[in-house]
Amino acid sequence: MLVVADNSGAKQLQVIHIYGGSKRSFGYLGETLKCIVKKVLPHGQFKKGDMVKVVLVRAKKEHKRADGTYIRFGENAGVVIDEKTKDPMGTRIFGPVAREVKDAGFAKIASLAKNVV
DSSP, rough: OEOOOOOOOOOEEEEEEESOOOOOOOOOOOEEEEEEEEEOOOSSSSSSOOEEEEEEOOOOOOOEEEEOOOOOOSSOOEEEEETOOOOOOOSSOOBBHHHHHHTTOOOOHHHOOOOOO
């Protein structure tokens, strides 16, 4: 389960697929996931049961960086993106975003976030 870190209208997501292979069990920071919307805001652009594409921006599982440091967050969170253009559906990003998201090619998400860790 993921918390949504943008203002697209979805509140909670359930991961059903991790892109990059059929046998993948885990998603890491900056990776693309296929999710189902479980909870929504009243006047959002999604309804319950919609399938969306999401980028993982925060993960509870620690991630080791090249300099030897580790980063981990208190929740699993993602940003809903457009299927074709890979741009975020929302106009604001809430909370910190990992630097790995920018390295994965989602510079627009990193630029919208207030804090890139």
